[in-house]
Amino acid sequence: MDTAVRITDRVDGPARLVFVLPGQGAQWVGMGRGLLKASPVFAEALDACSAAVEAELGWSPRRRLEDDAPLSAVAEIQPTLWAFQVALASVWLDWGIEPDLVIGHSMGEIAAATVAGALDLPDAAAVVCRRGVLLAELGAVGAMWAVGLGEKEAEEAIGEDAGLVCAGVLNSDRFTVLSGDPDAIERIVEPLRERGVFSRRVAVGYASHGPQVEPIRADLHDALAGVRSRAPRIPLHSTVWDRPVDGAELDGGYWMENVRRPVRFASAVRAALSGGGPVLFVEISPHPLLVSAVTDAISATGAAAAAVASLVRRQPEPDTLMAALGAVYTAGHDPDWSRVRTAGLPVPLPAQPWQRRQLWVEPA
Numbered sequence: 001m002d003t004a005v006r007i008t009d010r011v012d013g014p015a016r017l018v019f020v021l022p023g024q025g026a027q028w029v030g031m032g033r034g035l036l037k038a039s040p041v042f043a044e045a046l047d048a049c050s051a052a053v054e055a056e057l058g059w060s061p062r063r064r065l066e067d068d069a070p071l072s073a074v075a076e077i078q079p080t081l082w083a084f085q086v087a088l089a090s091v092w093l094d095w096g097i098e099p100d101l102v103i104g105h106s107m108g109e110i111a112a113a114t115v116a117g118a119l120d121l122p123d124a125a126a127v128v129c130r131r132g133v134l135l136a137e138l139g140a141v142g143a144m145w146a147v148g149l150g151e152k153e154a155e156e157a158i159g160e161d162a163g164l165v166c167a168g169v170l171n172s173d174r175f176t177v178l179s180g181d182p183d184a185i186e187r188i189v190e191p192l193r194e195r196g197v198f199s200r201r202v203a204v205g206y207a208s209h210g211p212q213v214e215p216i217r218a219d220l221h222d223a224l225a226g227v228r229s230r231a232p233r234i235p236l237h238s239t240v241w242d243r244p245v246d247g248a249e250l251d252g253g254y255w256m257e258n259v260r261r262p263v264r265f266a267s268a269v270r271a272a273l274s275g276g277g278p279v280l281f282v283e284i285s286p287h288p289l290l291v292s293a294v295t296d297a298i299s300a301t302g303a304a305a306a307a308v309a310s311l312v313r314r315q316p317e318p319d320t321l322m323a324a325l326g327a328v329y330t331a332g333h334d335p336d337w338s339r340v341r342t343a344g345l346p347v348p349l350p351a352q353p354w355q356r357r358q359l360w361v362e363p364a
Helices: 002-006 033-038 040-057 061-065 074-094 108-116 121-138 151-161 182-194 211-223 252-260 265-273 291-301 317-330 337-343
Strands: 016-021 101-104 143-147 165-170 176-180 199-201 236-238 279-283 305-309
Touching: 016 074, 016 108, 016 265, 033 040, 033 061, 033 074, 033 317, 040 061, 040 074, 040 121, 061 074, 074 108, 074 121, 101 108, 101 265, 108 121, 108 236, 108 252, 121 211, 121 252, 143 182, 151 165, 151 176, 151 182, 165 182, 165 265, 176 182, 176 211, 182 199, 211 252, 236 265, 265 279, 265 291, 279 291, 279 317, 291 305, 305 317
Parallel strands: 016 101, 016 279, 101 236, 279 305
Antiparallel strands: 143 176, 143 199, 165 176
16 A cells, blocks of 8 residues: 555645546556455446457456466457456446546557447447457567657657657657667667666567558458447547547547557646646556656646556555545545445454453352
């Protein structure tokens, strides 16, 4: 629980609430098992998502979460994380905690669209499963590097290699992920490292948000031709187009742009901060990936805002989620306490201690 406390800042309410959902990278062996035992809502939602994935791929994310083998292949990671995120958000919604805005990051936009109500489970499962299969077939193409530069500085560093490399993920004013040709990125990164600029290769099977994923465009268009989206019930900010979307445009074509175009997460966060008044961001994932990027934006703007993780790797899930609920409560959002209490686990009552008093029978 100490980790959760350190990453949780306090915002005195009332604050606008924003759910942020990251892409892959937050997965860990054992995630979800604590909530499966403690929360019937999480289990029910995970089962519904698992059934949708099983209809597409023939295997169940819930059973995969119960397996001790690490998630490694993109065709496994993405459907499982999607199911997990939707189930976790279902717990928050069941508690009566509904966000004012939802923002998805990379593949996290599929879960964000589901949570916001723009995609139903079968269509969302079709997107995450069919696209994941095509990306797996694409193989290990390209490379991605995280560098300690803002967007403008990153583009200047790319320079003449702009046809081979792009600023694929714009997380904050301090960090950008480069995506593209491995040799070209090495040329770009070498002088950055010599200058002491943070540079680290991202462990991915393929380079998303860059030209290397273009070969799947035609096949993905055909695979997702039947996907239908609708107006979201909760406002949704697209990190592809960097604006709120009405839902109708989240058809099959959108999900190619979602994996090809840059992730404009930093500007989405700044837009949320510009609405006036305090803001609390809640990350919906098995481990925080976006809290630090949100915190960077808060520091840069001086906004009255904070970010909290729902869960933290290898920390007790029910307890960590309750700590996050405490942050949301202090930010002015009252849950339905009758629903919150249903997530508790039964514990044995303490035994009656011996009083150790001596009692003697006196003769009459």
